[in-house]
Amino acid sequence: MEKKRGLLIGRMQPVHNGHIQVIKETLKDVDEIIIGIGSAQLSHTLKDPFTAGERVMMLTQALSENSIKHRHYYIIPMEDIQLNAVWPAHVKMMTPPFSKVFTGNPLVDRLFREEGYDVTRPPLFNREELSGTEVRYRMLHDENWESLVPQATVDIVSEVDGIQRLKDLSKKEVSDLKKRE
Numbered sequence: 001m002e003k004k005r006g007l008l009i010g011r012m013q014p015v016h017n018g019h020i021q022v023i024k025e026t027l028k029d030v031d032e033i034i035i036g037i038g039s040a041q042l043s044h045t046l047k048d049p050f051t052a053g054e055r056v057m058m059l060t061q062a063l064s065e066n067s068i069k070h071r072h073y074y075i076i077p078m079e080d081i082q083l084n085a086v087w088p089a090h091v092k093m094m095t096p097p098f099s100k101v102f103t104g105n106p107l108v109d110r111l112f113r114e115e116g117y118d119v120t121r122p123p124l125f126n127r128e129e130l131s132g133t134e135v136r137y138r139m140l141h142d143e144n145w146e147s148l149v150p151q152a153t154v155d156i157v158s159e160v161d162g163i164q165r166l167k168d169l170s171k172k173e174v175s176d177l178k179k180r181e
């Protein structure tokens with residue numbers, strides 16, 4: 001029987017518990033989920049601190065921690081392109097065939113819907129706390145971020161000295177702003 005595949009794409013800066021929950025939910029609907037690591041070319045900024053490789057590690061280990069089997073997912077880093085209108089074709093070229101798209105991002109929703117895909121907006125879990133923005137804020141301000149992410153993210157952030165990276169980036173961005181004053 002033909003497999004039903006879905007796409008979920010996100011920057012995952014970093015991987016948090018909301019991502020794991022939504023992956024588990026989508027796997028109730030499809031046989032295989034293609035997880036696109038978005039803006040793969042970006043790293044070392046306050047909004048996008050981690051490299052695509054680091055995000056792949058976080059996700060692979062987090063899925064294993066959650067006993068999600070390899071046969072149920074693909075993890076594919078995706079670089080951004082300048083042309084929104086052809087972006088779905090670019091994504092299609094880089095992934096196994098899929099029929100459904102899961103996204104909370106209105107632009108992603110719009111672009112795939114215009115190409116005729118079945119697009120679903122999965123529910124957001126505990127969005128007050130489970131967002132990359134909140135996790136990065138807490139990392140910078142020495143607040144409890146560890147409870148919002150899988151153990152894999154904690155381990156990899158420690159391995160790559162991620163908290164210090166964010167703090168150094170924050171000093172750099174403040175000093176860049178001061179230069180403009």
Ligand SMILES: Nc1ncnc2c1ncn2[C@@H]1O[C@H](COP(=O)(O)OP(=O)(O)OP(=O)(O)O)[C@@H](O)[C@H]1O
Nearest residue numbers: 010011012018022103104105124125130131132133
């Ligand atoms: N709390 C959540 N519950 C369910 N799904 C989520 C949650 N957070 C993110 N997602 C899903 O993951 C996709 C991509 O997430 P993304 O990496 O942009 O996370 P984010 O937390 O919104 O990041 P940021 O705050 O850095 O913009 C979203 O489109 C959404 O479908």
Ligand SMILES: NC(=O)c1ccc[n+]([C@@H]2O[C@H](COP(=O)(O)O)[C@@H](O)[C@H]2O)c1
Nearest residue numbers: 009010011038039080081083084087105
């Ligand atoms: N033209 C493009 O390259 C294009 C268009 C829409 C979304 N995207 C990417 O899709 C991802 C969507 O994820 P977020 O919901 O985390 O923003 C982002 O990495 C975003 O840059 C890229």
